[in-house]
Amino acid sequence: MSTTGAARLIRLILRRDRFRLPLWWVGLVGLMAVSAQSINSLYGTDDAARAYVSTVGDNPALEMFAGPGYGFDRPTPGAVLVNETSLWLALAAGLMSVFLVNRHTRAEEESERTDLIRSAVVGRHAPVVAALAVVGAANLAVAVGVALVTLPFGFPAAGTVALAASIGLTGMAFAAATAVGAQVVGTGRASAGLGSALLLLAFVVRGIGDVRLPVLSWLTPFGWGIGVRAYAGERWWTLGGLVLFTAAEVALALWLSSRRDLGRGLLPERPGPARADALTLHPLGLAWRLQRGSVAGWAVGVFLAGLVYGSVADDVEAMVADNPQLADYLEQIAAASLADAYLATAVRMLGVAIGGFAIASALRNRSEEGAGYAEMVLAAPVSRWRWAVAHVAVTMAAAVVLVALAGFGTGLAYAQSSGDAGQVARLTLAALASTPAVLVMAGIATALFGWLPRATLGAWAVFALFAVVQLFATVLRLPHWVTLLSPFGHVPTVPAEPWRALPLVVLVLLGTGLVGAGLVGFRSRDLASA
Amino acid sequence: MSTVIECRALTKHFGATTALDRLDLEVAEGEIHGFLGPNGAGKTVTIRILLGLIRPDGGTATLFGADPWADAVTLHRRLAYVPGDTNLWPNLTGGEIIDLLGHLRGGLDAARRAELIERFDLDPRKKARAYSKGNRQKVALVAALASDAPLLILDEPTAGLDPLMEAVFQDTVLDTVAEGRTVLLSSHVLAEVERLCHRVTIIRKGRTVETGSLVEMRLVSRTTMTAELAGDPGALAGLPGVYDLRADGHRVTFEVDHEALAAVASRLGQLGVRTLQSSPPTLEELFLRHYGDELEHGQVDHPAVAPRRNGDGS
Numbered sequence: 110m111s112t113t114g115a116a117r118l119i120r121l122i123l124r125r126d127r128f129r130l131p132l133w134w135v136g137l138v139g140l141m142a143v144s145a146q147s148i149n150s151l152y153g154t155d156d157a158a159r160a161y162v163s164t165v166g167d168n169p170a171l172e173m174f175a176g177p178g179y180g181f182d183r184p185t186p187g188a189v190l191v192n193e194t195s196l197w198l199a200l201a202a203g204l205m206s207v208f209l210v211n212r213h214t215r216a217e218e219e220s221e222r223t224d225l226i227r228s229a230v231v232g233r234h235a236p237v238v239a240a241l242a243v244v245g246a247a248n249l250a251v252a253v254g255v256a257l258v259t260l261p262f263g264f265p266a267a268g269t270v271a272l273a274a275s276i277g278l279t280g281m282a283f284a285a286a287t288a289v290g291a292q293v294v295g296t297g298r299a300s301a302g303l304g305s306a307l308l309l310l311a312f313v314v315r316g317i318g319d320v321r322l323p324v325l326s327w328l329t330p331f332g333w334g335i336g337v338r339a340y341a342g343e344r345w346w347t348l349g350g351l352v353l354f355t356a357a358e359v360a361l362a363l364w365l366s367s368r369r370d371l372g373r374g375l376l377p378e379r380p381g382p383a384r385a386d387a388l389t390l391h392p393l394g395l396a397w398r399l400q401r402g403s404v405a406g407w408a409v410g411v412f413l414a415g416l417v418y419g420s421v422a423d424d425v426e427a428m429v430a431d432n433p434q435l436a437d438y439l440e441q442i443a444a445a446s447l448a449d450a451y452l453a454t455a456v457r458m459l460g461v462a463i464g465g466f467a468i469a470s471a472l473r474n475r476s477e478e479g480a481g482y483a484e485m486v487l488a489a490p491v492s493r494w495r496w497a498v499a500h501v502a503v504t505m506a507a508a509v510v511l512v513a514l515a516g517f518g519t520g521l522a523y524a525q526s527s528g529d530a531g532q533v534a535r536l537t538l539a540a541l542a543s544t545p546a547v548l549v550m551a552g553i554a555t556a557l558f559g560w561l562p563r564a565t566l567g568a569w570a571v572f573a574l575f576a577v578v579q580l581f582a583t584v585l586r587l588p589h590w591v592t593l594l595s596p597f598g599h600v601p602t603v604p605a606e607p608w609r610a611l612p613l614v615v616l617v618l619l620g621t622g623l624v625g626a627g628l629v630g631f632r633s634r635d636l637a638s639a
Numbered sequence: 640m641s642t643v644i645e646c647r648a649l650t651k652h653f654g655a656t657t658a659l660d661r662l663d664l665e666v667a668e669g670e671i672h673g674f675l676g677p678n679g680a681g682k683t684v685t686i687r688i689l690l691g692l693i694r695p696d697g698g699t700a701t702l703f704g705a706d707p708w709a710d711a712v713t714l715h716r717r718l719a720y721v722p723g724d725t726n727l728w729p730n731l732t733g734g735e736i737i738d739l740l741g742h743l744r745g746g747l748d749a750a751r752r753a754e755l756i757e758r759f760d761l762d763p764r765k766k767a768r769a770y771s772k773g774n775r776q777k778v779a780l781v782a783a784l785a786s787d788a789p790l791l792i793l794d795e796p797t798a799g800l801d802p803l804m805e806a807v808f809q810d811t812v813l814d815t816v817a818e819g820r821t822v823l824l825s826s827h828v829l830a831e832v833e834r835l836c837h838r839v840t841i842i843r844k845g846r847t848v849e850t851g852s853l854v855e856m857r858l859v860s861r862t863t864m865t866a867e868l869a870g871d872p873g874a875l876a877g878l879p880g881v882y883d884l885r886a887d888g889h890r891v892t893f894e895v896d897h898e899a900l901a902a903v904a905s906r907l908g909q910l911g912v913r914t915l916q917s918s919p920p921t922l923e924e925l926f927l928r929h930y931g932d933e934l935e936h937g938q939v940d941h942p943a944v945a946p947r948r949n950g951d952g953s
Contacts, residue, residue, distance in 0.1 A: 378769055
C-alpha cells in the first residue's frame with residue numbers, strides 16, 4: 110500500500126472542512142443530548158420504561174422505524190433510549206460518512222484536483238486513506254460525544270459505551286462502502302447517490318428484518334450495530350463484526366483503486382449521441398435531463414419504502430386486538446384507527462424525506478452556477494428567470510410525482526394485505542398532503558440561492574432541524590409550537606385526522622413566495638465565477 | 640462604421656479588491672479587437688459585465704448601444720461567447736452541447752456545424768468529462784463559430800489548443816470577419832493577436848493603458864536602430880529623442896522617438912552611415928513596455944526584452 114503524503118492530505122481535509130465537521134458533530138451530539146435528557150425525565154425509572162414498552166414501544170409496525178426492541182422483556186430507561194435514538198443517529202452518522210467520503214474521493218477526483226495532488230509526492234492510496242482517516246476520526250468524535258452527553262443522566266456506563274460505539278461503527282461501515290462505490294462509478298454525483306441508496310436500502314431491509322424475518326437485519330450494518338444490545342446484556346462481538354466488515358470494505362476499495370485509471374470508474378465509458386434530441390435543446394428539457402437520474406433513483410426508493418411501510422400496517426390492527434393497553438392509548442391520542450395513525454406517520458415521514466430531495470434538487474441551480482455551466486446558458490439569449498425557473502419547475506413536478514408514488518406504494522401494499530382496494534387512492538391522496546410543505550423546502554433553498562448563495566448549506570441545516578422536530582416531537586415531548594416551526598407540522602395528519610385546507614393553502618403561498626423571492630434575488634445579483 | 644462595444648470609466652469592486660478601475664474599451668463594427676493584459680488585469684471581469692452576468696459599480700458599458708445588464712436576453716441573440724474556462728456538463732456529449740448552445744442562440748447552420756467539427760477534428764460522441772481542456776474549448780468554439788451571431792466574444796479561446804488547431808482557429812476567425820462580423824478577442828498569444836487584430840486595447844490593473852491600431856501604436860513608440868558609422872557615434876548622444884545609446888566601436892544601437900526619426904536620419908547621413916537597421920517595436924515590446932516596473936522587480940522573467948521605463952502611458 111502506498112500512502113505517502115496521507116498525513117498532509119489529512120491536514121488539507123481538516124482545513125477545508127473546518128466548519129463542516131464541527132457542524133455535523135454538534136448536530137449529532139446535540140440531538141443525543143436532548144434525547145437523553147428527555148428520555149431520562151420521561152422514562153427515567155423502570156416503571157416508566159415498562160409503561161413505554163406496553164404502549165408505544167412494543168409495536169411491530171414501529172419496529173420498522175425504531176428497531177427490534179432489545180431489552181423490552183425487562184424494560185429499563187436504557188432500552189427506551191436505544192429504541193428511540195440508536196437507529197436514527199446511526200442513519201445520520203451514515204449520511205455524514207457518505208457525503209464526506211464522496212466529497213474527498215470521487216467528487217475531488219472528478220474536479221481533477223486529485224490529478225494535481227497525485228502528481229506531487231503522494232502515494233496511490235493516500236487520498237482514500239486520508240478521507241477514511243478523517244471520516245473515521247469524525248465518527249469516533251461523534252461516538253465519544255454521544256457517550257459523554259449520555260452518561261450524566263445516569264444511564265449505565267457499559268450500555269452507553271456500547272450504544273455510542275454502535276453509532277460510530279455503523280457510520281464507519283458506510284464510509285467504507287462509499288469508498289468502494291467511489292472506485293466503481295465515474296462521477297461525484299453518482300457516487301453520493303450510490304452511497305445514499307445503499308444506506309437507505311440497508312435501513313429498509315433491516316426494518317423488514319426486524320418486523321418479519323430477523324436474518325435480514327444481519328445483512329445490514331444497522332442490524333450488527335443495534336445487535337450489540339446496549340443496556341440489555343451487551344454482546345460486544347457484534348461490534349467486532351462491524352469492524353471486520355469495515356476493514357474488508359476498506360481493503361476492497363484500496364485494491365480496486367489500484368486497478369483503475371485515475372479520473373475513471375471501473376465501468377467503461379461509452380460514446381453518446383452526436384446530436385442532441387429535441388428535449389435537451391431547451392432550458393427546461395436540459396434541467397430535466399440533468400436531474401432525471403436522481404429523480405429516478407428517488408422514485409424507486411420512495412415507492413419501495415412505501416410498499417414496505419404499507420405492508421406492515423395490517424400488523425398494527427392485529428396487535429390492537431391482543432393488547433388492550435395499546436387500544437386505550439390509541440383512544441387517548443386519536444379517534445382514528447391505529448392503522449390510520451401509523452399510515453399517516455409513514456406517508457408523512459416519506460414526505461419529509463422528499464423534502465430533502467426538494468432541497469438537493471432546487472440547489473441544482475447553485476451547483477450549476479458554481480461549476481460554470483450556468484454561464485454558458487446565460488450568455489445565450491436565456492433570461493435568468495427562464496433558466497432558474499427550469500430547475501425549480503423540475504423540482505416541484507418531480508416532488509409531486511415522488512410524493513404520490515410514496516403514497517401509491519404504501520396504499521398498494523396496504524390494499525393487498527387488507528383487501529380494501531380503496532386504500533390505494535386514499536393513501537396516495539394522503540401522501541399528496543405533504544406537497545405544500547415540500548414546496549416550502551424548495552422555497553427555502555431557492556431563497557438562499559437568490560440572496561445568500563454562499564450560505565446554501567444552511568438549507569440543509571434547516572432541513573435537519575425540521576426532520577428532527579418531525580421524528581422526535583413525541584418522544585421529546587416538544588411543546589406544540591416547536592412542531593409548528595416545521596412546515597410538515599402544519600400538514601394535517603391524514604388519513605388519521607380530517608383534511609384541513611387552510612394550512613395547505615398558507616404553505617403553498619409561503620412556498621411560492623419564497624421561490625419568487627429567491628428568483629428576484631438571483632436576477633439582481635452577480636453571477637458567481639466558476 | 641458604428642461602435643459595437645463601448646465601455647467608459649468602467650469600475651468594479653469585489654469586496655476590498657478593485658477589479659476594474661475606470662476602464663475604457665471601444666470596439667468598432669467589423670473589426671477584430673485584441674484585448675490584452677496580464678493575468679488578473681480584469682479582462683474576464685470586463686467580458687462578464689459585457690455579457691450581463693455581473694453588474695458594474697461605476698461607469699457605463701454598452702453593447703450595440705444597449706445596456707448589457709438590462710437587455711441581456713435581446714443582446715445575447717446577437718452574440719456568441721467562448722469562456723476562458725470552458726466548463727461543460729460532464730454527462731452530455733460534445734455534439735449535444737453544441738446543439739444545445741446553438742439552439743439557445745436561435746439555431747445553427749447544420750452544414751457549418753459539420754464543417755467546423757471536421758476542421759477542428761472533434762469527436763462529438765464523447766462525453767464532456769472525457770474531453771481534454773483543448774477539446775472542451777473546441778466544443779465551445781464550434782458552437783460559437785457555427786452560429787450566425789454578428790458579435791463573437793472570445794476569452795482566451797486558444798489557451799488549450801495545439802498549434803495546428805490554433806491555425807485552424809485563426810483561419811476560421813478571419814473567415815467570419817470577412818462575413819462582416821465583429822470579434823472581441825482576449826488573448827495572451829501575441830503572435831495570434833498580431834496576425835488577427837485590427838486594433839488592440841492593453842489593460843493593466845483594471846485600467847486601459849494603451850489602445851489603437853498596431854500602426855498607431857508603433858507611431859507613438861520608439862524604434863530601435865542599429866547602425867555602423869564612419870564617424871563618431873558619440874555625436875548622436877546629444878540629439879533630442881534618442882535614448883539608450885550603446886556604442887561598440889563604430890557600431891551603435893539606440894532607440895529613437897518617432898518624431899525625431901527625420902532629424903536622426905539626416906544626422907546619420909552626416910556621420911557617414913555604412914549599414915542601417917531599423918525595427919519598429921513588436922507587439923510583445925509594446926505589451927511589455929507597460930509592465931516594465933514589474934520586470935525590474937523581477938516579477939516577470941523575460942530576457943529577450945530589456946526593461947524600459949516610459950511612464951505608464953495611461
